[in-house]
Amino acid sequence: MAGPFVRPAQQTPESSWRINVFTCRNQSCDAQWELSDVVIKNEGQGLLFRCPMCGARNYVERFDGEDGSVLYEQIEGRPAPGPMAD
Numbered sequence: 001m002a003g004p005f006v007r008p009a010q011q012t013p014e015s016s017w018r019i020n021v022f023t024c025r026n027q028s029c030d031a032q033w034e035l036s037d038v039v040i041k042n043e044g045q046g047l048l049f050r051c052p053m054c055g056a057r058n059y060v061e062r063f064d065g066e067d068g069s070v071l072y073e074q075i076e077g078r079p080a081p082g083p084m085a086d
């Protein structure tokens with residue numbers, strides 16, 4: 001019988017938030033990019049960048065920092081702000 005599942009809090013990689021590296025979601029590519037390596041644009045289905053290596057679409061979400069800087073966080077799949085014509 002398994003006991004209660006306890007996840008140690010120390011294992012959370014907090015450094016990845018500050019360094020802000022994107023990983024190509026194409027698993028056969030798996031390249032990592034910094035924000036300065038990619039061009040983020042909106043092709044009509046939300047913000048994304050195309051992997052400079054393989055061209056895969058990687059969706060991101062935009063955040064505005066308190067100091068006026070613009071941050072992007074990579075997200076799974078694509079954003080779904082509402083009904084979309086696919």
Ligand SMILES: [Zn+2]
Nearest residue numbers: 024029051054
């Ligand atoms: Zn790629």
